[in-house]
Amino acid sequence: MNDRKTLTFAFMDPPFESERTVTFFRLLDAALEKDTHVRVFAYEGAVALAFAKQSPHGNAVHGRNTEEEAHPLTKDWIVALQQKARTKGLNFEWINCGLCVDERGVNDVIEDCGRGGPPDLWRYASQSFNTLTIGTR
Amino acid sequence: MSNYLFIQSQDPFTEVRTEHQFALAGQLFDAGHNVQILLVQNGVIPARQGARSQHLDQLIEWGVPVLADDFSLQQRQISDDDLKDNIAVDSVDSVIDALLDGHKVIWN
Numbered sequence: 001m002n003d004r005k006t007l008t009f010a011f012m013d014p015p016f017e018s019e020r021t022v023t024f025f026r027l028l029d030a031a032l033e034k035d036t037h038v039r040v041f042a043y044e045g046a047v048a049l050a051f052a053k054q055s056p057h058g059n060a061v062h063g064r065n066t067e068e069e070a071h072p073l074t075k076d077w078i079v080a081l082q083q084k085a086r087t088k089g090l091n092f093e094w095i096n097c098g099l100c101v102d103e104r105g106v107n108d109v110i111e112d113c114g115r116g117g118p119p120d121l122w123r124y125a126s127q128s129f130n131t132l133t134i135g136t137r
Numbered sequence: 138m139s140n141y142l143f144i145q146s147q148d149p150f151t152e153v154r155t156e157h158q159f160a161l162a163g164q165l166f167d168a169g170h171n172v173q174i175l176l177v178q179n180g181v182i183p184a185r186q187g188a189r190s191q192h193l194d195q196l197i198e199w200g201v202p203v204l205a206d207d208f209s210l211q212q213r214q215i216s217d218d219d220l221k222d223n224i225a226v227d228s229v230d231s232v233i234d235a236l237l238d239g240h241k242v243i244w245n
Contacts (some may be wrong), residue, residue, distance in 0.1 A: 130236040
C-alpha cells in the first residue's frame with residue numbers, strides 16, 4: 001500500500017523572467033525529497049517551461065561560450081525532476097493549459113508533459129492532499 | 138482554529154500590498170489561528186537588522202513565528218548574524234511540511 005501523499009502545484013510564470021520560477025522548482029524538488037507525489041498544472045506563461053526547443057547560449061559580453069555559460073533551461077530541470085521521481089518510485093505529472101500553449105505557439109513540449117485545461121487543475125486539486133497556487137503577484 | 142503558512146516573497150520596500158498581506162496575517166493571529174511566515178526571495182530584505190518594516194516588526198513583536206529561507210538569504214549575502222531577533226533560518230522544506238500537515242499555505 002502506497003501511503004505517500006500527493007501535492008498539486010499551480011504555476012503561471014514563464015521561464016527566464018522571475019525568481020519565482022527558481023523557488024517553484026525548489027519546492028518541487030523539496031516535495032520529491034520528502035517522498036511526495038507531485039502534480040503540476042502550468043498555465044499562462046508557465047506552459048513554456050516545458051518547451052522542447054529551449055536552447056542554451058553563450059555570453060559574448062562575458063566571453064563565455066555555450067558550455068562555459070551553462071545557461072540553465074527549465075525543460076532540463078523538469079527532466080531532472082522526472083528522473084528523480086522515477087528513481088524514488090514517485091509520480092511526477094505535468095499538465096499544460098492547452099489554450100495557453102496555443103496562444104504562445106509552444107506546442108512542442110518535452111516527453112511526459114501533457115496537455116489539458118482548467119478541469120485538470122480541479123481534478124488535480126480535488127485528488128491531492130493539498131495544493132499550492134503560486135500567483136504572479 | 139486553522140494553521141496558516143504565508144510564503145512572503147514580496148518586500149515592503151517595493152510592494153505596497155505587503156502592508157495588507159502582513160495585516161491579514163496579523164488579523165488571523167489575533168483571531169487565535171496558528172500563523173507562520175516564511176520569507177523568501179526579496180521577502181527576506183526586511184529581516185535584516187536595521188531594516189525598517191513596521192508591519193513585519195509588529196508581527197515579530199506579537200510572537201508570530203517568522204522564518205527566512207536560507208537560499209534567499211545566501212543570494213543576498215545576509216548571514217544569520219544579520220537577522221533581527223526572533224527570525225529563524227529555514228528552507229522551503231517547511232512549505233512542504235506545512236502542505237503535508239494539511240495547513241493552509243498562501244503565496245504572497
